[in-house]
Amino acid sequence: MMVNPTQAPPGGAESQTGAGQVQERSTDMDYDAFLRLLIAEMKHQDPLDPTDASEYVSQFASFSVVEQAIQTNRKLDDLLAGLSLSQSGGLIGRHVTSGDGSVSGEIESVRLTDQGPHATLSDGRSLLVGPGVTITGAPS
Numbered sequence: 001m002m003v004n005p006t007q008a009p010p011g012g013a014e015s016q017t018g019a020g021q022v023q024e025r026s027t028d029m030d031y032d033a034f035l036r037l038l039i040a041e042m043k044h045q046d047p048l049d050p051t052d053a054s055e056y057v058s059q060f061a062s063f064s065v066v067e068q069a070i071q072t073n074r075k076l077d078d079l080l081a082g083l084s085l086s087q088s089g090g091l092i093g094r095h096v097t098s099g100d101g102s103v104s105g106e107i108e109s110v111r112l113t114d115q116g117p118h119a120t121l122s123d124g125r126s127l128l129v130g131p132g133v134t135i136t137g138a139p140s
Helices: 027-043 053-089
Strands: 014-016 022-024 095-097 104-113 116-121 126-128 134-136
Touching: 027 053, 053 104
Parallel strands: none
Antiparallel strands: 014 022, 095 104, 095 134, 104 116, 116 126
């Protein structure tokens, strides 16, 4: 049984949630699944035409690259979250206006959510800070 390292196994590292968001599964589970597949491949190979050892090394190397990419992505996600938090703190005290002009005011606090930063204005209203929103210096 040959395993193509470029094809994702059923129920791979990511799955879709109902809201269309991608949810990442544990890398450890994927590593265990990879080892189980490799052992099954070794057990069920044709004894008259065994798989070359260099193919196994290639599969291990491919999996190692994928595992490192997943870990790098996690670290980048953490870095981006920290950057977003830092930038959001700089919005406090500034004046914000929604894209359609219906909501405006001074930002009192910022809360980070899955949709992005939500600014709470001095009058208690909340505004998602995103495309079309204008942010200026605090009003006099």
